[in-house]
Amino acid sequence: xxxxSFFATAAALWLGAGAxxxxxxxxxxxxxxxxxxxPPGGTVDLLSRVLSQKLGADWKQTVIVENxxxxxxxxxxxxxxxQPADGYTLMVVPITHVTNSSxxxxxxxxxxxxxxxxxxxxxxxxxxxxxxxxPAKNVRELVALAKANPGRFNCGSGGNGTSQHLAxxxxxxxxKVDIKHVPxxxxxxxxxxxxxxxxEMLFDQMATAVPHVRAGGVRAIAVxxxxxxxxxxxxxxxxxxxxxxFETTAWFGIVGPRGMPKDVVDxxxxxxxxxxxxxxxxxxLGAQGLELTPSSPEQFRDTLKSExxxxxxxxxxAGITIE
Numbered sequence: 001x002x003x004x005s006f007f008a009t010a011a012a013l014w015l016g017a018g019a020x021x022x023x024x025x026x027x028x029x030x031x032x033x034x035x036x037x038x039p040p041g042g043t044v045d046l047l048s049r050v051l052s053q054k055l056g057a058d059w060k061q062t063v064i065v066e067n068x069x070x071x072x073x074x075x076x077x078x079x080x081x082x083q084p085a086d087g088y089t090l091m092v093v094p095i096t097h098v099t100n101s102s103x104x105x106x107x108x109x110x111x112x113x114x115x116x117x118x119x120x121x122x123x124x125x126x127x128x129x130x131x132x133x134x135p136a137k138n139v140r141e142l143v144a145l146a147k148a149n150p151g152r153f154n155c156g157s158g159g160n161g162t163s164q165h166l167a168x169x170x171x172x173x174x175x176k177v178d179i180k181h182v183p184x185x186x187x188x189x190x191x192x193x194x195x196x197x198x199x200e201m202l203f204d205q206m207a208t209a210v211p212h213v214r215a216g217g218v219r220a221i222a223v224x225x226x227x228x229x230x231x232x233x234x235x236x237x238x239x240x241x242x243x244x245x246f247e248t249t250a251w252f253g254i255v256g257p258r259g260m261p262k263d264v265v266d267x268x269x270x271x272x273x274x275x276x277x278x279x280x281x282x283x284x285l286g287a288q289g290l291e292l293t294p295s296s297p298e299q300f301r302d303t304l305k306s307e308x309x310x311x312x313x314x315x316x317x318a319g320i321t322i323e
Contacts, residue, residue, distance in 0.1 A: 027087055027263075027264050027267055028059050028061045028087065028088065029061075030061070030088065031061065031062040031063065031064060031088070032055070032056075032059075032061065032062070032063045032064075032087070032088050032089075032090065033063075033064050033065075033066050033088065033089050033090070034048045034051060034052050034063060034064070034065050034066070034090045034091065034092060034254075035048075035065075035066050035067075035068055035076050035079065035080050035089065035090070035091040035092075036048040036065055036066070036067045036068070036069075036076070036091075036092060037067075037068055037069060037070075037073040037074075037075065037076025037077055037080075037091065037093070038067070038069050038073060038076075038094075039067060039069045040067055043094070043124075043205070043207065043250070043252065043288070043290070044092050044093075044094055044252065045065070045067065046285075046288070047092050047121055047122065047252055047285075048065045048092045049065050050275070050281060050284065050285065051063070051092070051121075051254070051272065051275060052064060052065050054271075054274075054275035054278065054281065055268075055271050055272070055275060058271050058274060058275065059271065072096050072100055072103070072104075072161060072322070073093070073094070073096050073097060073100065074100055074104070074107060074108070076091065077091065077093070077097065077100075077109060077111075077115075078108050078109055080115070080255075080256070080257060081108075081109040081114045081115065081257060081258070082257070083257045084257065085116065085256065085257040085258060085259035085260045085261075086260070086261075086264070087256060087260055087261070087264035087265075087267075087268060089256065089257060090118070090254055090255070090256050090268070091115075091254070091255055091256070092121065092252060092253070092254050093252065093253055093254070093255055094163070094250065094251070094252050095163050095166075095250060095251055095307065095311070096161065096162075096163075097111050097253075097255075097304070098111045098112075098304055098307050098308040098311065099161065099166065099307075099308075099311045099312075099315065100161070101308070101312075102308075102311060102312040102315040102316070103160075103161040103315060103320060103321065103322045104321075104322055105321070111304065111308065112301070112304055112305060112308065113258065114257075114258045115255040115256065115257065115258055116255060116256045116257060116258055116259065116260040116265060116297070117253065117255055117297050117298075117300040117301040117304060118253070118254045118255055118256060118260075118265055118268050118269055118272065118297055118300065119253060119254055119268075119269050119272045119273070119294050119295050119296070119297065119300055120251065120252075120253045120293045120294060120295040120299070120300050120303060121252045121253050121254055121272070121276065121292070121293065121294065122251070122252050122276075122285060122290040122291060122292050122293055123225075123249040123250065123251040123252070123290070123291050123293050124205055124206050124207065124249060124250045124251075124288070124289045124290045124291065125206060125223040125224045125225030125229050125237075125248075125249050125250075125289075126163065126164060126167045126203040126204060126205060126206070126209075126223070126224045126248065126249070126250060127203070127204055127205075127206055127209040127210070127213070127220055127221075127222070127223050127224070127229075127232070127235065128171070128201060128202075128203050128220075128221040128222045128223070128224070128238070129191075129194060129201065129202055129204060129209055129212070129213060129218040129219060129220055129221065130142070130194070130200055130201045130202075130218065130219050130221055131194050131195060131196075131197045131199075131200060131201075131218060131219070132216075132217075132218065132219055133197055134200050134201070134219070136221070137219070137221075138221060138222070138236070138241060139175075139221055139222050139236075139238055139241035139242060139243070140241060140242050142201070142221060143175045143177055143242075146175075146177040146178065146179055147176075147177055147178075150177075150178035151178045151179075151180060153179050153180070153200045153201065154179065154180045154181075154182045154199040154200055154201070155168040155171075155172075155179045155180065155181055155182065155199070155200070155201050155202065155203070156181075156182045156183075156184055156190035156191075156193060156194060156199045156201070156202040157181065157182070157183055157184065157187075157190060157202070157203070158183075158184060158185075158186050158187040158189075158190055159183050159184065159185060159186070160183045160320065160322050161320060161322050163203075163205070163248075163250040164187065164190070164202065164203045164204060164205075165181060165183065165320070166248070166311060166314060166315070167203040167224055167248050168181050168203050169181070169314055169315075169317075169318040169320065170246070170248055170314050171203070171238070171246070172318070173314065173317055173318070174238075174243050174245075174246050175243060179201075182199055187204055187205070187208055188208075190202050190204070191204060191208065191209075191212060191218070194218055195212065195217045195218055201221075202218075203224065205250055205289065206223075206229060206231055206232070206288070206289025206290075207288040207289045207290070209289075210231055210232060210289060213232070220232060220235045221235075222235060222236055222237060222238045222241055223235050223236075223237055223238070224237070224238055224246070224247065224248045224249065225237060225247060225249055226239060226247045229289060229291075230286070230291075231286070231287075231289045251293070251303070251307075252290075253295075253300050253303070253304075254268075254272060256268075265297055266297075269294075269296070269297060272294060273294045276292045276294050
């Protein structure tokens, strides 16, 4: 009888433990936070809020956006890197996530190893625009004019180390022209000076450049993607304008802290794909010049690594540093 009692007790304990495991709530069992390491109003913030709405509806759970802006995204990224790897803190990242380590003397995290890649989200080419009085009407004419007048022309950007700045430096190294980079405190100020003729050109994101082009305020010279943008199909690429291989996009993805469980990563990845496939999301983000590019976690990790290597070379060659 004692033997039977022992086995009965053991079986009860085993069944109880199994029931506890089965009873454990599936992810997400509580509110999820998406950190936007940039101020409200930009593309990172827009993507974060679109995802928060669609993921929240899919999961029937609260998903909030928390802006932790500062230091080119470093403040928000450092915060996320230190959070529990349980999937309840996520972050939308742009290209600066991998370029900051080359731009700043010290970054308090590793952009690859200290985060779990979940999916690419979207990419957008930049558009090279000039003021309407600038003599060059295409890339070939611009390069020829710049080579004939080294150091005379200015290329604006929204600030040192931004995607606009890096596109300008890549253009300079690819075409072998001497053009001066002029950093501004934001894209809007740079665009204002292009329209006013204070500077000659600017690589700007499609979302902000296209309205000015359509209004006649600036001239579109080229886009920086490998293929023409559906938003402006009549504007050629830099590559097809005589400089094959030139390509750069402003891309965005979603990550979490290092060490997230695979089943949680797969759950979020599937929900992100579902959100980006919704017609209303495609319409909204497509109007901003964004091409939706969901990926596997492995593909996104490969992108992060290749982009880090690519831009480290450009930054080193251009001698760009940020204090």
